[in-house]
Amino acid sequence: xxxxxxxxxxxxxxxxxxxxxxTQGIGNAIANRFSEAGANVFITGTRADTSEYENDLSAxxxxxxxxxDLDAIKQLPEKLDNRLDVLVNNAGASLxxxxxxxxxDVFEQSVNINLNSAFHISHVCYPMLKKSExxxxxxxxSIASLTSFLANDFVPGYGAAKAGLAQLMKTFAITWAKDxxxxxxxxxxxxxxxxxxxxxxxxxxxxxxxxxxxxxRWGQPEEIAGCAIYLASSDASFxxxxxxxxxxxxxxxx
Ligand SMILES: NC(=O)c1ccc[n+]([C@@H]2O[C@H](COP(=O)([O-])OP(=O)(O)OC[C@H]3O[C@@H](n4cnc5c(N)ncnc54)[C@H](OP(=O)(O)O)[C@@H]3O)[C@@H](O)[C@H]2O)c1
Numbered sequence: 001x002x003x004x005x006x007x008x009x010x011x012x013x014x015x016x017x018x019x020x021x022x023t024q025g026i027g028n029a030i031a032n033r034f035s036e037a038g039a040n041v042f043i044t045g046t047r048a049d050t051s052e053y054e055n056d057l058s059a060x061x062x063x064x065x066x067x068x069d070l071d072a073i074k075q076l077p078e079k080l081d082n083r084l085d086v087l088v089n090n091a092g093a094s095l096x097x098x099x100x101x102x103x104x105d106v107f108e109q110s111v112n113i114n115l116n117s118a119f120h121i122s123h124v125c126y127p128m129l130k131k132s133e134x135x136x137x138x139x140x141x142s143i144a145s146l147t148s149f150l151a152n153d154f155v156p157g158y159g160a161a162k163a164g165l166a167q168l169m170k171t172f173a174i175t176w177a178k179d180x181x182x183x184x185x186x187x188x189x190x191x192x193x194x195x196x197x198x199x200x201x202x203x204x205x206x207x208x209x210x211x212x213x214x215x216x217r218w219g220q221p222e223e224i225a226g227c228a229i230y231l232a233s234s235d236a237s238f239x240x241x242x243x244x245x246x247x248x249x250x251x252x253x254x
Contacts, residue, residue, distance in 0.1 A: 008226075010233055013038035015134055016083045017232075018076070020044045020067060020121060021091030022060060023053050025193030026143060029221035030088055030228045035059045037229065042080060044091065067091045067117035068109075073124050084128035086232045089118040089142040089165070093195065094158040101157040110157030115164045118142055122172060122183075130179040136234030137180045142169050143224070144185040144243055146251055162187075166243040173241030182240040184231045189247020191219040214249035 012034055022031035022043025035041045043057065044065035050057040063079055065072055092114045099106045122140055132138035147159035148166040165185060172183035190209050192200060199205040200218065210216050227246050230236055245251055 008230065008235075010037040010229055012086075012229075015039045015085040016042070016080065017086040017088070018042045018044070018080065018084055018125070019088040019090055020065065020117070022088075023047075023057065024055055025195060026188060026191060026221045026224045027088070027090035028055060028057075029225040030090060031060055033222070033225040033229045034086070034232075039086070065091075067121065068112045070120055073117075073120045076121070076124055077128060080128065082128060083131070084125050085132040085134040085138050087122060087125050087129065087140045088228060088232075089121060089140065091117065092143065092158075092162075094155045101155050107157040110155070111161045111164075114158055114161035115168070118165055119168060122168075126176065126179075126181070129181050130176075132180070134232075134234075136237035137182045139232035139236075140169065140172060140181065140183040141228045141231045142166075142183075142185040143228075144169075144187045146187055146189055146245070146247060148185070148187050148243065150251060169243070170241040177240060182231075182236070184236075184240060185243045186224060186227050186231070187243050187245040187247065187251075188224050189213070189219050189245070189250045191221060191224060193221060209250075212250055212253055213247070214253065217248065219246065219248055 017034045017039045019027050019031040021027040023045035031041050031043045041060045042063055043060045044063045046066055048064055050062045096109045101107050101110050129138035142165050144166040145162040148162040152159055169183040169185045224246055227244055
């Protein structure tokens with residue numbers, strides 16, 4: 001039987017893309033996909049420079065950015081030469097510092113990392129996105145989560161933040177449509193990255209994930225990247241304010 005390679009080939013030559021948290025996991029897969037499609041890709045991470053990461057990040061321009069630092073966020077336009085076509089709000093973390101999100105300070109920290117950062121970064125990037133001439137419109141893609149709509153008792157801050165993040169994209173979608181900017185989110189399901197390493201490693205946590213997922217496996221970062229690059233493309237030119245669920249069917253099980 002002939003194997004058909006039906007992976008979409010996009011052409012982002014000339015486009016400037018910013019992926020927050022592009023050093024590893026989902027953000028890194030997204031940055032790679034845009035870079036392979038010819039975009040000029042900027043990524044952010046928490047460490048001083050790329051030599052502090054195991055991944056080869058040489059295809060990208062690296063910016064150190066703690067996403068809760070508003071002063072640093074305000075410097076983004078200068079660092080991006082005042083030009084941006086696609087913003088991917090991907091940086092995020094649950095249980096910051098490995099602490100309980102039922103702690104008042106940790107709850108706030110989680111909301112700052114997973115929601116407030118996306119508001120500040122998008123807001124600062126808005127004038128650049130407004131100037132974009134990307135076919136299909138400039139795009140904001142934010143990485144939400146199944147916790148955007150499924151309740152859990154262990155990451156209250158993360159869940160509330162991810163619900164807010166999906167809603168925030170709807171607000172941007174209706175506010176900035178007139179400026180030719182589309183804003184969507186991806187509710188990523190259980191995806192194999194550093195963030196979920198503990199769940200993957202502990203059988204009592206891993207098995208229920210596989211049992212509940214109709215596709216009986218974890219998602220790969222590249223499978224989220226495929227959705228992100230589509231959402232930013234002109235194939236999605238009439239698609240805005242939506243949350244797309246990419247989870248192997250996890251969330252549809254009754
Ligand atoms: N994995 C999943 O199952 C899953 C499911 C739903 C949603 N998500 C979301 O997908 C996004 C990526 O997660 P991932 O699974 O790929 O995790 P990951 O491999 O741990 O990567 C997280 C990325 O975010 C950056 N980051 C974390 N905290 C930051 C902070 N305070 N300031 C700046 N950058 C920060 C990290 O930078 P450093 O490398 O410098 O630490 C890294 O680049 C997150 O928003 C996460 O909530 C993941």
